[in-house]
Amino acid sequence: MKRKFEVEVVRTDKYVIELDESVMDDSWMENFYQHMHEFESLAKHAEHIAQYRARFNNGSYYGGFIEGYGEIALEGKVRQDENWHFPAVNILKADEDNDIEVEVKEI
Numbered sequence: 001m002k003r004k005f006e007v008e009v010v011r012t013d014k015y016v017i018e019l020d021e022s023v024m025d026d027s028w029m030e031n032f033y034q035h036m037h038e039f040e041s042l043a044k045h046a047e048h049i050a051q052y053r054a055r056f057n058n059g060s061y062y063g064g065f066i067e068g069y070g071e072i073a074l075e076g077k078v079r080q081d082e083n084w085h086f087p088a089v090n091i092l093k094a095d096e097d098n099d100i101e102v103e104v105k106e107i
Helices: 026-035 044-057
Strands: 003-009 013-019 062-065 070-073 085-096 099-107
Touching: 013 044, 044 085, 062 099
Parallel strands: 070 085
Antiparallel strands: 003 099, 013 085, 062 070
């Protein structure tokens, strides 16, 4: 017999994302728009980076690799041997929730 559970996980992460406009200039933004995602503002990039961090890199000492950007920094730290570092993105602060609320009910 198989049992099923519906599990709801709630957590809150807060990030301060630093983006360098001298690198992510109009030309860079247009290229990214045409080849990756249709983001028209730096705010959309910050949103995407924060979502990616929350979904895939929670707890990583480094910012991690994000398709379209390369290796980004967390508090200025990147991997030692990483050739794909993209200097325009730095997560200055990452408050990732360790107090996760979980509700489980059998369905």
